[in-house]
Amino acid sequence: MSFPILVSFVVPIYNVEEYLTECLESLYSLERGDYEVILIDDGSTDSSNSIASLFAEKYKNKTTLINQENSGLSCARNTGLSHSVGDWVIFIDSDDFFHTENLNIVLEGLGNTTADIIIYDVYQYVDDTGVKKNMYRVPNPMIGKGAVNSLTYMEALYKRRLYNFVTAWDKVYRREVLTKYNMNFIPGRLCEDVPFTHELLFNSIKVEFVDLKVLFYRLRSGSIMTTRSPKKLKHIELNVEFLHELFRQHNLRDAIYYDYLIMLAKQVVNGKQQLSWRIWLELFKSPSSARKKFVMFELMLKNINIMVKGRSE
Structure with a gap:
């Protein structure tokens, strides 16, 4: 690709034949020539690869299609x-899709920002009813603040318990x-956004929130987000360990951070x-609020019951 590339879209693909066309159509409908699309088929066993191949052929001047053995979302993103x-x-998940007009507005502003990360809002797409609707979110406290230090941004959202900033x-x-700080997602990790985002924001970079709904986030049964499995729960535990060590390294003593870890432990x-x-x-x-200390005590009792039940089975 010889043309100047403003943005690279990274699209991991795994068994999403029902949704992939809508995702890619929303992306390729951008009426501009300064982007590339990197499609990573992570060992799909349905027709996802055929769909991706059709788009790669149609838009071959701006598309790279990579086929790899199934290694998980983190490795596909990497x-x-x-x-x-x-x-x-x-990064866009292949079962989601863009509001193309609002995406283009964000891209138009990239040349004028001093930020290292632009964060935007999302809609929710409810799959079983086909309804697109606003995803309820408490208004972001950094609306209209422009580019701010990432530590300031993170603290502001932690104080309001707005933990959705991790995606x-x-x-x-x-x-x-991303290159400077050697950023990658932990291979094989579920809920991989949590350590990735925290580690990046702790580098004291510039972040700007844009009050536009740019993405339709699809809520569907069977996805990683909606499935609670022993493996996923184990990986949440690993994230608790990761974040606790990260908070310790940065000498954080405010209870707002450790309250989040207790929420994950719950x-x-x-x-x-x-x-x-x-x-x-x-x-x-670790520091934590009185309310979370009480929650932690209740959880410990449950943890004991789980341990006892596990030994008796």
């Missing part, structure tokens, strides 16, 4: 990132920043998965 050459990178699919990343225990006692000990030694 593959796409390693092949990207644009000034900016956007990777509602952002535009300056690629040179997901594990309420899913009937035992949480490591070593993690419980670290959480107890």
Whole structure:
């Protein structure tokens, strides 16, 4: 691709034949020539690869199609990132799709921002009813603030318990920043956005929130987000460990951060998965609000019951 590339779209694909056409049509309908699309088929066993191949052939001047053995979303994103050459990178999950007009508005503004990450809002697409609707979110406290330090941004959202800032699919990343900090998703990790986003934001870069709904986020049964499996719960536990160490390294003493870890621990225990006692000990030694301390005590009792039941089975 010899033309200047403003943005690289990274599209991991795995068994999404029902949704992939809508995703790619929303992307390729951009009426501009300064973007590339990197399609990574992560070992699909349905017709996803055939669909991707049709688009790759139709738009071959701006498309790279990569076929790899199934390795998971993190590895597929890493593959796409390693092949990207644009000034900016956007990750989109292949069952979601863009509001193309609003996406173009965001892209038009990239040349005028000092930010390293642009964050935008999303709609929700409810698959079983076919209804597109606003996803309810408390208004982002950084609306109209322009480019701010990422630590300031993260603290502002933590204070309001707006933890949805961790997702990777509602952002535009300056690629040179991802390269500078050697950013990759943890291979094989579920809920991989959580460690990736935190690690990146702790580099004290510039972040700007744009109050536009750019993406339709698809809520569907069977997706990683809606499925609660022992493997997923184990990976949430691993994220608790990762974030606790990250918070410790950055000498964070505010309870707002550790309250989030207790919330994640609650997901594990309420899913009937035992949480490591070593993690419980670290959480107890960490700052947390009185309310979360009480929650943690209740969770420990549940954790004991899970342990006892596991030994008796």
